[in-house]
Every structure is written in C-alpha cells, then in structure tokens.
Amino acid sequence: MQTASELSTVGHDLFKILGTNHVEFFVGNARQSAYYYRRAFGFELVAYRGPETGHRETASYCLRQDKINFILTTPLHANHTANEFLVKHGDGVKDIALTVENATEAFAITTSRGAKPVYEPYTIEDEFGSVTLSAVATYGDVIHTFVEKKNYTGIFLPGFKETPKDTLSKSVGLKYVDHIVGNMDWNQMENMVNFYNDVFGFTRFVSFDDKDISTEYSALRSTVVANENKWIKFPINEPAQGMKKSQIEEYVQFNGGAGVQHIAMESEDIISTIIALRNNGVDFIKTPDAYYDDLLSRVGEIDEQIATLRELGILVDRDDKGYMLQLFTRPVEDRPTLFFEIIQRKGGESFGKGNFKALFEAIEREQASRGNL
Ligand code: FE2
Numbered sequence: 001m002q003t004a005s006e007l008s009t010v011g012h013d014l015f016k017i018l019g020t021n022h023v024e025f026f027v028g029n030a031r032q033s034a035y036y037y038r039r040a041f042g043f044e045l046v047a048y049r050g051p052e053t054g055h056r057e058t059a060s061y062c063l064r065q066d067k068i069n070f071i072l073t074t075p076l077h078a079n080h081t082a083n084e085f086l087v088k089h090g091d092g093v094k095d096i097a098l099t100v101e102n103a104t105e106a107f108a109i110t111t112s113r114g115a116k117p118v119y120e121p122y123t124i125e126d127e128f129g130s131v132t133l134s135a136v137a138t139y140g141d142v143i144h145t146f147v148e149k150k151n152y153t154g155i156f157l158p159g160f161k162e163t164p165k166d167t168l169s170k171s172v173g174l175k176y177v178d179h180i181v182g183n184m185d186w187n188q189m190e191n192m193v194n195f196y197n198d199v200f201g202f203t204r205f206v207s208f209d210d211k212d213i214s215t216e217y218s219a220l221r222s223t224v225v226a227n228e229n230k231w232i233k234f235p236i237n238e239p240a241q242g243m244k245k246s247q248i249e250e251y252v253q254f255n256g257g258a259g260v261q262h263i264a265m266e267s268e269d270i271i272s273t274i275i276a277l278r279n280n281g282v283d284f285i286k287t288p289d290a291y292y293d294d295l296l297s298r299v300g301e302i303d304e305q306i307a308t309l310r311e312l313g314i315l316v317d318r319d320d321k322g323y324m325l326q327l328f329t330r331p332v333e334d335r336p337t338l339f340f341e342i343i344q345r346k347g348g349e350s351f352g353k354g355n356f357k358a359l360f361e362a363i364e365r366e367q368a369s370r371g372n373l
C-alpha cells in the first residue's frame with residue numbers, strides 16, 4: 001500500500017478537470033425544495049426543465065449563487081428509477097458533476113481504470129450550442145457526470161429554459177464549492193481513496209488534518225483526496241470506535257449506505273453570511289460558550305472579534321498556512337443525513353479537524369461547571 005507522501009508525489013489528473021459544474025439532488029418535491037434553498041440559502045432560480053419545456057419524466061430546478069449550481073430534480077411518475085433512490089436514501093445528492101475538457105476521454109479513461117459506467121458519452125444541443133455528457137458511478141448511489149460545455153453559451157444545459165428574474169431570493173454571499181464529503185460504511189475509506197487515486201489520479205491532500213486524526217473525539221477517520229489544481233477536494237469518512245457512537249455510522253444507517261454527508265461552500269465574509277442565514281431561519285449546530293474561552297490561545301491572532309464569533313457560533317481552526325472559519329448547519333432534512341458547511345479560508349488549508357477536540361473539551365468544561373464531571 002502507498003503511504004500518504006508517496007501518493008502525494010505520484011499523482012496528476014489523468015484527464016483535465018476544470019471544476020465542479022453542479023450538484024444534483026434527488027428530492028421528493030423539487031418545487032418546495034427550491035423555495036427553501038432560495039429563501040433560506042440565497043440561491044437564485046435561473047433555469048427550469050420539466051413538462052412545460054417538453055421534458056415529461058422529471059422536473060428540475062437550476063439554482064445558482066455565484067459559481068455554485070444546485071439542481072433539484074423530482075421524478076414525475078411512480079416507475080421512474082429516481083424513486084428507488086428516494087425510498088432508500090430520502091432527499092440527497094445524486095450527482096457531483098465535474099466540468100471537464102473532454103467528456104468522451106474522461107469516460108474512456110475512468111471506465112478503463114475500473115469505474116462503473118452510468119452513461120456512455122452523448123451530445124445534446126439547442127439554439128445555444130451543444131454539450132457532451134457522460135457519467136460513472138462512485139460511492140453508494142452517487143455518480144459523477146462529466147460535463148463538456150466549451151461549445152455552449154446557454155444558461156445551464158440544453159433542455160433547461162431560463163426563468164424570469166428571481167425576486168424571492170437574496171444572495172447570502174456564497175461563492176463556490178470548497179469541498180464535498182462522502183461518508184462510507186465501516187472500513188471502506190481506504191478503498192474509496194484508492195478508487196479516486198486509481199481512476200481519477202486524485203492524490204491524498206496532505207493537510208493539518210492528516211497528522212491529527214482525533215478519532216478519540218470524533219469517532220471517525222477521514223482522508224482528503226484532491227485533483228491536481230486542488231479545486232476538487234473530497235474528504236472521505238468512515239466510522240471509528242470512539243467515546244460515543246460514530247456520527248458516520250448513524251449517517252450510514254439512515255442513508256441506507258454510503259452517500260454525501262456535507263457540501264462546504266466558501267463565503268468571502270462568513271460573518272455577514274451567517275447573520276443572513278440565521279435571519280433566514282437556517283439552523284446551525286450549537287457551539288458551547290466555553291469553546292471561545294481558550295480560542296485565542298489555540299489559534300493566535302485573528303482579524304475577527306471573538307465576541308462576534310461567539311455570538312454567531314462560528315468556529316476557527318489554524319494550520320501552518322493560516323486559519324479558516326467554519327460553521328455547520330443541522331441536517332437539512334428529517335433523516336440525520338445531509339448538511340452544509342459555510343467556510344471562509346484565510347490561508348488555512350485544513351478541514352477543521354482541530355475543532356473536534358476543541359468542541360469536545362468545551363462541552364466537558366461546561367459539564368464540569370455544572371458539577372457533573
Ligand atoms: Fe467540511
């Protein structure tokens with residue numbers, strides 16, 4: 001088996017990936033989900049595909065905030081295969097679609113190296129040009145669609161029609177996808193890390209987190225794989241034995257197997273973004289007050305006022321490159337599965353592993369202050 005340092009020196013993208021094109025969710029009622037993401041998360045409805053545009057199988061809403069595209073899709077008939085996904089997993093991420101230079105090449109390379117084919121390359125077109133798509137499977141029932149759109153100038157993809165200006169939504173300042181995390185079942189992390197290494201040429205992203213796997217506090221193990229320019233970063237989690245039941249095990253039970261746990265979105269100003277999201281009714285995990293007591297001694301000087309971070313519950317983590325601020329929403333549905341992370345990087349390249357221990361210790365301090373430790 002390769003070590004982390006070997007993996008990080010041998011890898012390069014096996015085909016050119018330009019970024020995350022979109023994330024598609026299968027949901028029970030896309031019209032209502034779209035309202036939630038528009039009003040709560042500040043996404044703008046920009047395009048639609050459904051019966052009114054001549055597409056009779058599904059209804060899809062294309063939501064956008066800066067470089068982030070979410071597609072919400074609902075099957076319109078009981079015999080559509082998307083229903084199997086919904087019964088098994090509930091609403092969740094079906095497709096992490098990557099923008100590539102050449103979707104035919106991406107499909108040929110990945111399938112020749114062991115990826116399971118989902119869609120052979122095919123080209124669709126409308127008055128704005130043509131797009132070539134193909135897809136392969138990854139963990140659980142999640143797929144990667146390869147999107148080649150260099151010959152396309154339309155709003156999203158052929159078949160989607162631009163919608164009238166969205167007067168319901170107001171941006172909360174989200175810019176782009178920083179990372180997308182997959183939860184695996186027990187002892188499946190290394191297999192999936194090797195899959196991304198073998199099939200995509202992704203390498204182990206060496207970061208602060210790598211040296212500090214605090215399973216004692218978090219009951220999970222995590223390895224981050226990234227593409228060559230680091231625009232695509234996929235942390236891969238698996239449950240571990242810890243002081244409490246692993247949150248990854250809980251996810252896997254309720255999701256019916258592996259799937260996307262969270263999507264981290266970068267904000268250029270996390271304080272104003274969290275204020276806007278809280279005003280819109282988004283629920284975040286509760287940060288114990290005691291977390292802020294030793295924050296400065298843990299992360300050193302930062303630009304933000306501690307009082308402001310405390311009031312908003314924002315977390316901070318530092319590595320040797322700088323620091324980052326982050327906060328996690330509660331699961332956005334009734335199954336304890338998918339949630340979101342808001343992140344602002346100020347040089348820091350970590351994923352917040354230091355916060356597991358800090359949060360754990362803060363909870364213990366509060367417990368001690370009540371005389372219960
Ligand atoms: Fe994250």
